[in-house]
Structures are given as C-alpha cells and as structure tokens.
Amino acid sequence: MRPDSAEMHKNRGLKLHRKGQLEEAVSCYRKALQLNPNLAGVYNNMGAGLQGLGRLEEAISSFEMAVEIRPDYIEAHNNMGNLLQQMGRIDEAISSYHKVLELEPDLSEAHNNLGNAYHHMGQLSEAISCYQKALELRPDNAQAYCNLGNGYQIEGRIDQAIFCYNKAVTLNPDNPEAYNNMGAALKHCGRLEEAVSCHRKALELEPGNAVAHNNLGSANKHQGKLPEAMACYRKACHLKRDYAEAHSNLILAMQYDQTSNLKEIYYESSAWWKQHRTPNRREFVHHRSSDSTKNRLRIGYVSPDFRDHSVSYFFLPLLEAHDRREVEVFCYAEVKRADKMTARIKSLSDHWRSTVGLPSDAVAQQIYEDGIDILVDLAGHTANNRLLVFAGKPAPVQVTWLGYPGTTGMEVMDYRLTDEIADPAGDADKYHSEALIRLPQGFLCYSPPETYPDVSDLPSIDRKRTTFGSFNNLPKVNERVVEIWSQILLQTPGSSLLLKSRQLKDDRTRRRYMDLFTKNGINCERIEMLPATASISEHLDLYNRVDIGLDPFPYNGTTTTCEALWMGVPVVTLRGDRHSSRVGASILTRVGLKDFITENEGEYISKTVELASNLDRLKELRAGMRRRMMESPLCNPESFARSIEKAYREIWKTFCDER
Numbered sequence: 019m020r021p022d023s024a025e026m027h028k029n030r031g032l033k034l035h036r037k038g039q040l041e042e043a044v045s046c047y048r049k050a051l052q053l054n055p056n057l058a059g060v061y062n063n064m065g066a067g068l069q070g071l072g073r074l075e076e077a078i079s080s081f082e083m084a085v086e087i088r089p090d091y092i093e094a095h096n097n098m099g100n101l102l103q104q105m106g107r108i109d110e111a112i113s114s115y116h117k118v119l120e121l122e123p124d125l126s127e128a129h130n131n132l133g134n135a136y137h138h139m140g141q142l143s144e145a146i147s148c149y150q151k152a153l154e155l156r157p158d159n160a161q162a163y164c165n166l167g168n169g170y171q172i173e174g175r176i177d178q179a180i181f182c183y184n185k186a187v188t189l190n191p192d193n194p195e196a197y198n199n200m201g202a203a204l205k206h207c208g209r210l211e212e213a214v215s216c217h218r219k220a221l222e223l224e225p226g227n228a229v230a231h232n233n234l235g236s237a238n239k240h241q242g243k244l245p246e247a248m249a250c251y252r253k254a255c256h257l258k259r260d261y262a263e264a265h266s267n268l269i270l271a272m273q274y275d276q277t278s279n280l281k282e283i284y285y286e287s288s289a290w291w292k293q294h295r296t297p298n299r300r301e302f303v304h305h306r307s308s309d310s311t312k313n314r315l316r317i318g319y320v321s322p323d324f325r326d327h328s329v330s331y332f333f334l335p336l337l338e339a340h341d342r343r344e345v346e347v348f349c350y351a352e353v354k355r356a357d358k359m360t361a362r363i364k365s366l367s368d369h370w371r372s373t374v375g376l377p378s379d380a381v382a383q384q385i386y387e388d389g390i391d392i393l394v395d396l397a398g399h400t401a402n403n404r405l406l407v408f409a410g411k412p413a414p415v416q417v418t419w420l421g422y423p424g425t426t427g428m429e430v431m432d433y434r435l436t437d438e439i440a441d442p443a444g445d446a447d448k449y450h451s452e453a454l455i456r457l458p459q460g461f462l463c464y465s466p467p468e469t470y471p472d473v474s475d476l477p478s479i480d481r482k483r484t485t486f487g488s489f490n491n492l493p494k495v496n497e498r499v500v501e502i503w504s505q506i507l508l509q510t511p512g513s514s515l516l517l518k519s520r521q522l523k524d525d526r527t528r529r530r531y532m533d534l535f536t537k538n539g540i541n542c543e544r545i546e547m548l549p550a551t552a553s554i555s556e557h558l559d560l561y562n563r564v565d566i567g568l569d570p571f572p573y574n575g576t577t578t579t580c581e582a583l584w585m586g587v588p589v590v591t592l593r594g595d596r597h598s599s600r601v602g603a604s605i606l607t608r609v610g611l612k613d614f615i616t617e618n619e620g621e622y623i624s625k626t627v628e629l630a631s632n633l634d635r636l637k638e639l640r641a642g643m644r645r646r647m648m649e650s651p652l653c654n655p656e657s658f659a660r661s662i663e664k665a666y667r668e669i670w671k672t673f674c675d676e677r
Contacts, residue, residue: 024054031063040067058088062097069101077101085117092121096128103135106377111135126156133165140354140374145169160189164196171203172354179203194220198230205237208523208549213237228258235267239493240521241530244275247493262294262406266399273423273598274493274573280596284449287399287427291451295409295428300379302386304414310674315666317345318390318413320373321421322352322402324363328577329396329421334359335465335655336662337366344663348388350381352402373404382412391415392666395431398422415673418452419461423573423598425450433669435662437461439604440597455665459651460608462601463658464580467554473586473644474562476637483512484630487564487587489557489578492521494570497534502619503568504538509627514544516564518557523549561585565636566629574602583609583647586640590614590629592622608652 031046047064065080081098099114133148149166167182183200201216217234235250251268272278323329393413397403419435567589591602
C-alpha cells in the first residue's frame with residue numbers, strides 16, 4: 019500500500035473513528051476522498067463522524083454523496099434516514115427508509131426505523147404495523163419489541179405494551195431503555211412500586227441515564243414522595259443540561275411541595291428559561307400593520323391536553339362561547355392519542371394543527387405563517403408542554419393561562435391570565451415574568467360533563483356519621499395535609515375519610531398512606547381508599563357518599579372542587595401564599611361560599627369540624643348547590659368569553675400602541 023494512498027487514509031480514519039477521535043478521523047476521510055472522490059464507503063463513514071461531532075448538515079451532505087456514487091448503498095440510505103429523523107425532517111427520513119426497503123424488503127431493521135419515523139409523526143397505526151413486520155422478519159429483534167411496546171403504550175394498550183417490554187428484556191436483559199419504558203407503562207396503570215423497580219433496574223444498567231432518573235422521579239411523585247421525586251429530577255437535569263422536560267417536572271413538583279415558596283419557584287422558573295432558550299434560535303420579526311381596531315383577532319391555543327383532560331373541561335366552554343366576529347381560533351394540538359373530546363374541540367376550531375412529531379422551530383414557523391396575533395399557552399410546565407415553541411416569539415403577543423398554576427419564567431411570555439383572588443397584587447406580580455391580567459369574574463369557567471348523576475340526600479343522615487372526601491391527585495396529599503385531616507377526624511367522632519385517586523391502585527402506596535394516618539392516631543377502618551373509576555359518571559356518583567370535601571394544600575383542587583360542588587358537596591379550603599394554594603378561594607368566591615375559605619390550619623380544622631356538626635346547614639347547601647353553581651359566574655361561558663375577548667382586545671391595543 020502506498021504511504022499516501024486513499025486506502026491508507028481510509029484505514030487510518032477507521033481506526034481513529036473506533037477510538038472516538040472523530041475530528042482526526044474526519045480529516046483522514048477527507049484526505050482519502052481528495053485522492054479518490056469515488057469512495058462511497060468513505061463518504062458514509064465521514065457522515066457518521068460528522069454526525070458524532072454535531073455537524074449535521076455536513077453529515078447529510080456526506081450521506082448524499084455516498085448514495086449518489088452508489089444508489090444501492092443500503093447502509094448509507096439507512097444512516098441518512100436516522101439522521102434526518104434526529105433532525106426532525108421526518109418526511110425525508112421516511113423517504114430514505116422506503117428506499118432501503120425497495121432495495122432490501124426483508125430488512126427488519128429498516129422496518130423498525132420506518133416505524134420510529136411514523137411514531138415520531140404520531141401515526142401510531144402505521145408505526146405499529148412496521149414494528150410488527152420487523153418482528154415477523156426477525157422475532158429476536160429486542161429493539162422492535164421495545165418500540166412496539168411504546169406504540170401500544172401511547173394507544174393505551176398497556177397490557178400489550180408491558181408484554182412487549184418483557185419480551186425485549188428477555189431477549190436483551192441489558193437494555194435499560196426497555197426497563198425504563200416498562201416502568202412508565204406500569205406507572206400509567208397504577209403499579210407504582212413495580213414502576214420504581216423497573217426504573218432502578220434501568221439505572222443499575224446505565225447510572226447516567228437522565229431519562230430513567232426523570233421517570234423514577236415521576237413514579238416517586240405519584241407515590242406522594244415529593245423530596246425523592248425532586249432529587250431525581252435534579253439529577254436528570256444535572257446529567258443532561260438541555261433536559262427541559264425534567265426541569266419542568268422539577269418546577270411542577272415544587273408547586274406540590276409545602277417547603278417550596280413563591281420566590282423559590284419563580285427563581286427556578288427563570289433558571290429554566292435561561293437554561294433552555296437557544297441563543298441561535300430564530301427570532302421572528304412581525305411586520306404587519308399596527309391595526310388596533312381589526313375586526314377579528316387570530317388567536318392560537320397551544321396544548322397537549324385537547325383530550326379527556328381537566329384542561330379541556332375549562333377550555334371547552336370558552337371555545338363554544340367565543341364570538342367568531344371577534345376571534346378566529348387556531349388550535350395547535352400536541353395530542354398523540356385523540357379521543358371524543360379531541361374530536362369535539364377540533365370541530366369547534368376554525369383551524370386545527372397537529373404538532374405531534376414536529377420540532378419547536380417547525381411549529382413556531384407554522385404559527386408565524388398562520389399570522390397569529392395572540393398565542394396562548396395552556397400547559398405551562400405540565401407534561402408534554404410546548405413552551406419552547408414560544409421562545410422565538412412566533413406571535414407578537416404571547417399569553418399563558420389555565421393549565422399551570424404559576425409563572426413560566428419566560429421573558430418572551432408577555433401576559434398571564436388570572437384573577438385578583440388567585441393572584442392578589444403584590445408578591446404575585448413581583449414573582450412573575452409575565453404581566454398579570456386579572457379577569458373580573460375569575461380565571462375559570464366550569465362546564466359539567468354531558469351526563470351526570472343526580473345529587474343524593476345528605477349521606478350522613480342515613481349513615482349517622484360524617485364522611486369527608488378528597489378525590490384529588492394523590493401527590494397533593496402531602497404529609498402535613500394528612501396531619502391536619504387526621505386532626506379533623508379526631509375532633510369529629512365516628513367520622514370517616516374517603517380518598518380516591520388513580521395512584522391508590524398500588525398496594526404499597528395505599529399502605530404508605532394508611533401508615534401516615536395511623537401514625538397520626540387514626541384507625542385504618544376510618545379511611546377508605548379507592549382507585550380510578552371506569553367512567554366520569556361513576557366518578558361523580560361517588561360524591562353522593564361524601565358530606566364535606568377537603569381541599570389539599572399547598573396545591574388545591576380545581577376540577578375536583580368544581581365536581582364536588584356540582585354534586586352538592588361543600589368544600590373547605592386553606593388559602594395560601596401562591597396561585598396553586600388560592601384556586602380553592604377563587605372558586606368558592608365565585609359561587610358565593612366565602613365562609614369556607616380559611617386563612618390558617620387552626621381555622622381550617624375548626625371550620626370543618628363545625629360544619630360537620632351542622633346537619634341543617636349541610637342539607638341546605640346540598641339541596642341548592644347545583645343551582646348556586648349554574649347561576650354563578652363560574653358557570654357562565656358567555657360572560658366569561660366576553661371577559662377573555664375584552665382582555666385580548668386590550669392587550670392587542672397595547673401592542674399596537676407601543677409600535
């Protein structure tokens with residue numbers, strides 16, 4: 019071999035590549051190609067090296083040269099498809115995989131990769147078909163089993179998903195991804211302790227797996243173990259500095275945490291923005307004329323929760339009551355699994371855009387091209403949010419509302435919709451990156467489901483004892499809440515507490531909470547714990563067993579409080595120092611029940627105990643509660659929509675006047 023031959027440089031490049039010395043390897047590949055520009059394999063290897071260095075466009079060019087020289091080069095087509103998928107260019111990736119399958123129809127790996135591309139686009143049925151084909155061709159393809167499990171999990175076919183993950187770990191016991199994903203599926207169906215075990219197994223195999231730390235945090239949070247959850251989220255953020263999802267999970271967990279205060283949450287939210295905004299992200303420039311009197315404002319709503327979710331219960335009445343002479347509605351939906359609520363919201367939208375599988379920049383570009391005037395985030399730091407879509411300011415005015423009880427921390431988020439009770443003037447303004455717009459009739463509008471049970475007579479009349487109840491998300495029931503509720507039970511002889519939450523399906527979690535009540539002097543027989551019900555009607559009917567609702571703190575109920583009131587059950591709340599602990603006060607004020615807003619733990623206990631002893635008051639409240647709600651601002655969608663539209667018009671005018 020000549021000392022300066024293309025072959026020599028190619029071989030040296032391969033050795034350096036295997037050692038991870040990518041810069042040097044790429045340099046060798048370039049020298050080889052200078053001597054012989056027709057080496058398709060070298061272009062392919064150089065593409066892989068450039069990809070490892072993060073020089074993605076150059077890598078694509080190298081793969082393109084490889085397949086130009088050798089159109090039947092399966093490996094290069096496949097590599098290019100994988101990189102295009104990584105870059106979010108999914109349609110091009112799919113074309114590359116189809117080219118591979120034209121050349122080699124029975125290549126299991128290519129069917130698996132094509133399935134991943136379809137999955138990324140939210141086309142689950144096509145993805146599942148590809149994974150099934152990959153397994154038909156190669157039944158020992160552990161990765162295809164793992165991916166098939168992911169598809170089933172999103173479709174809600176959890177038992178099938180767990181079966182696939184078990185097959186994957188049987189075929190490859192050292193696969194942390196399969197254990198991690200199985201943990202997520204087990205968490206979804208309430209098997210929390212098994213989920214924790216799976217995530218820990220994933221971390222045994224790969225201690226630096228940030229995703230597994232994040233998922234372990236979520237499993238801990240669902241068990242009500244907030245300190246452990248927050249530690250996991252912090253570890254995930256430390257391991258993966260750009261892990262915006264884990265950072266959002268940490269901020270949301272702080273809302274549940276009684277030791278975190280408004281100031282700390284604000285600073286962590288601001289840190290999220292500083293950490294995850296991209297310095298070279300495109301900044302959109304808005305050149306439209308400043309017309310503050312334009313007939314219709316183009317409003318874009320961004321949410322992952324246009325489905326059977328609490329956010330939709332409050333968004334739907336606004337959407338139904340919007341004056342289409344005032345607003346033109348665009349919905350940007352991060353919904354992987356559509357349902358009846360999705361179809362209903364879609365039918366009420368003027369324009370529907372699925373954002374599933376699209377990178378933030380692509381969604382932002384679509385919003386900009388749609389000419390949105392005011393873009394509204396409905397998720398904040400909750401799961402599957404698209405906050406980074408807002409980073410480059412694709413709309414001239416950006417607003418957050420409804421789905422999350424606090425600031426986003428983003429300098430580009432202009433306003434947050436709230437009210438004077440949930441966020442009174444003072445510290446609330448100081449600890450928000452957004453300007454607060456306080457809606458005069460409250461920031462919520464509740465719409466009951468289409469079908470619901472009748473309100474029963476007061477349960478304590480027949481049972482001869484008071485039943486307290488809370489159907490809130492279990493992480494809201496922290497150890498201090500258990501202590502206070504135990505005091506109420508101790509001061510109300512013979513009373514009982516009915517807890518309902520999907521997390522209570524897990525035996526270990528039930529035992530943990532039962533132990534907490536026992537530690538506070540409550541006999542286990544006085545506590546009943548129920549998991550999720552099959553239908554909303556069954557869920558609501560359980561309120562017919564409850565006399566008084568207990569609102570948790572510092573994260574109050576929202577949907578659960580409205581549901582309790584709708585079913586005739588008064589709710590006692592403890593007003594705190596931030597939005598999440600003042601929602602109960604906002605709701606009760608709107609329905610004229612200020613008497614049940616308390617200002618400290620002692621008053622929370624005494625007022626609840628006093629109400630439990632007043633059967634006449636409870637009967638009166640129960641009999642008139644539904645009418646009280648129907649006649650209140652909380653259930654007046656027309657008035658609420660006019661209030662929102664007025665706010666939109668005012669902030670649009672402010673934007674135009676400032677230009």
